[in-house]
Amino acid sequence: MKISMQLKYDTDIVAAAGQVAELERAGLDLVWVPEAYGYDAPSFMGFLAARTERIEIGSGILSVFSRTPALLAMTAAGVDALSGGRCHLGLGASGPQVVEGLHGVPYTAPVARTRETIEVMRALWRRDEPVRHQGRTVTLPLPEGQGTGLGKPMRLLTPPVRPSVPVWVAALGPKNVRMVAETADGWLPLFFVPEWCDRVWGPALKEGGAARAPELGPLQISAGGLLAIGPDAERARELARGQLALFVGGMGAPGHNYYYDLVSRYGYAREAETIQRLFRSGDKAGAAAAVPAALLEATTICGTESYVRDRLDAYREAGVTHLQVVPVPREGESEAAVVARLKDLVG
Structure with missing residues (x-):
């Protein structure tokens, strides 16, 4: 099980880059860069790529309503190139208050939009042929009557570092979780309780998993919570x-x-x-x-350490691949020191 952590929304992003470098040395495997309605995440992800060497860098999360699927694919490919193949693309539907209030985009068909966004991004990353897509929320190219009629199928100009960037989706509702289990590389649930996972999400995960393409491999899960050891x-x-x-x-x-x-x-x-x-x-x-x-x-x-070990076992049993933590240091201790102690417990 790997260790992941999300940065704070209101942090000094330049100072945070130094903190991430320290967390990298302590053994943190993946850092999630938040985006709500403050700074954009990709700018900081590129900055982190230049300031770190090993740690994987994820967006946590980019709204599928704030960018087109093509722009999301281009952004992820760019960060992946800057980081030498360390980018993870965290996506989500956000909510109507932000999507309609800040972006001025109708909040319609969020599950379908997420699914079609993933389909278009992967088609663009393959670069095997110009991309056409006829869906409920995404149509490429736009047909005559919805635009000038001059659009043509296109492919990405520059190849990504990897054949595909890992796509994670934040989801809580059963329909969305089913879609994630079928199509995404990873799942980002908040307030995840391992013992209650099967009762709350079991049917959705099983139904989605049954339709999952074998080449995607097992669904990854990044979940956890506030962490304090002692x-x-x-x-x-x-x-x-x-x-x-x-x-x-x-x-x-x-x-x-x-x-x-x-x-x-x-x-x-x-x-x-x-x-x-x-x-x-x-x-x-x-x-x-x-x-x-x-x-x-x-x-x-x-x-205590024994209590935390028991919790780690519960998360493993529930299928969590990346324990996502919010470290709470003791007096005189750094967050990196907490991560290092957790790394020893994870083994």
């Missing part, structure tokens, strides 16, 4: 309350919140309703306090 580490778990309250209570409009739906499927529907109601009323502290202790423990990895 006899007093359980206190660090409380740091995750605010994030859970934010995502369950404030991410997306009511009725369009994937995290609210997930927590409800975990068996905490009543608590999710309370968290959302308090958060949206402005009582963020009350929303955080309403997060159940059992849910907090299930979605974090905080405890």
Whole structure:
């Protein structure tokens, strides 16, 4: 099992490059560069490529509504060339508030758009013939009546370093997870609980896996949570309350919140309703306090070394290939030191 980590959204990206170099030396295998509605991820990914040597660099995540499939393919191929074949392309559908509010693009057919984006990107990376695609959300080239009628099938001008860049998709809903299991190289679930995976996502993963092309290989999974190692580490778990309250209570409009739906499927529907109601009323502290202790423990990895080892076994058993962590250092300790300690436990 490899170790991955996502950088903070509001970080000083120049200073963070030095931190990533330190994390690389500590043994971090894959760093995810976030993109929400601040800095774009690919610019920083290229900067990291120049400042590191071994660590793999992923986008976590680029919205399929903010860029065309061709631009996503070109961007991934470019970062892959700059990094010597270390790029991972993390994609997601985002949500209607950001897609329609910031990008001005209708939020329609997100699962179909993600699927067709992957199909077009892989066709472009192959470069074996000019790309044509007739889909529900993507048509290449545009037919007469939707444009000038002068478009022609094209292929990428420059070959990528690898035949294909690994494509990861952030997904929580059953339909989206089924599509990911069928078509993507990897899956990026948030608030993943290994013991509850089969109950919540088992049918979707099995159905998608049954239709998966053999050449894709097994589905990779990057999942984990806040990490603290030591006899007093359980206190660090409380740091995750605010994030859970934010995502369950404030991410997306009511009725369009994937995290609210997930927590409800975990068996905490009543608590999710309370968290959302308090958060949206402005009582963020009350929303955080309403997060159940059992849910907090299930979605974090905080405890003694023996406890953390047991959690690592549970993630392995659930098929997690990349343990994604948010390190919480002890006093006087760095995040890189926490990663190094975790590396020893992973073995």
